Amino acid sequence: MKERKIYTRFEDIPNDYGYHPENSLLKGLKFSKNELYQILISIGVLTIAFSFALAPNPPISHINAAFSNIPLAFFAIITAFFCHEIAHKYMGQKYGYWSEFRMYRQGLTLALFLGLFAGFIFAAPGAVQIRGMPSREEMGKIALAGPLTNIILSAIFISIWLVSTGFISQIAYFISYINAFLALFNLIPFGFFDGAKIFSWRKEIWALFIVLSISLFIVITV
Numbered sequence: 001m002k003e004r005k006i007y008t009r010f011e012d013i014p015n016d017y018g019y020h021p022e023n024s025l026l027k028g029l030k031f032s033k034n035e036l037y038q039i040l041i042s043i044g045v046l047t048i049a050f051s052f053a054l055a056p057n058p059p060i061s062h063i064n065a066a067f068s069n070i071p072l073a074f075f076a077i078i079t080a081f082f083c084h085e086i087a088h089k090y091m092g093q094k095y096g097y098w099s100e101f102r103m104y105r106q107g108l109t110l111a112l113f114l115g116l117f118a119g120f121i122f123a124a125p126g127a128v129q130i131r132g133m134p135s136r137e138e139m140g141k142i143a144l145a146g147p148l149t150n151i152i153l154s155a156i157f158i159s160i161w162l163v164s165t166g167f168i169s170q171i172a173y174f175i176s177y178i179n180a181f182l183a184l185f186n187l188i189p190f191g192f193f194d195g196a197k198i199f200s201w202r203k204e205i206w207a208l209f210i211v212l213s214i215s216l217f218i219v220i221t222v
Contacts, residue, residue: 029086029093031100038103039082042125045108046081047074049115057119072171079153080178081125084186087145088128095138098131127192140201143194147209150183154216177220184213 050073092099103126111123157176
């Protein structure tokens with residue numbers, strides 16, 4: 001029996017590894033233990049960082065306020081960050097590619113530092129890695145899945161915000177804002193952003209989603 005090759009680093013995996021077009025999501029999303037561990041770590045760190053970012057300045061001096069923000073921060077991270085990445089994973093596995101989330105330790109460390117001491121968050125906490133040789137169209141659709149998910153969630157919570165009052169209205173506004181911002185941010189058509197892959201695939205699709213995300217942002221902020 002041929003010995004199974006074990007890869008300990010993503011960079012060592014060959015380009016054709018894990019490419020099985022016959023695999024579909026009819027069998028459900030597949031997560032490795034390592035991936036689930038990294039997802040949970042990322043959600044935990046981002047929730048703490050976001051909780052402090054929502055507290056009065058300086059955040060580190062308002063620990064009680066930060067801890068009271070944990071439920072809202074957790075919900076924001078789940079809807080905006082987690083759903084965004086799972087959408088990428090969904091499309092990657094739909095096309096039969098090895099698709100797993102990998103956290104960026106430096107990005108998470110930066111997010112935690114800025115949240116604790118600066119009162120805002122700007123970082124790259126991690127991303128779904130796609131291994132194989134996807135076509136430009138496949139890569140464009142995989143990239144589009146993330147911002148599309150944020151746009152849909154933002155529209156849903158805008159609707160809730162418009163018809164609700166009080167605490168529910170505040171939560172809905174916040175979640176819709178975060179998702180609209182993340183969609184717009186990820187549609188930047190340069191570098192490693194989703195927008196670059198979408199723009200390379202179909203410029204008119206990229207333009208449409210830019211308009212949609214900006215429109216949501218205007219509805220929320222005006």
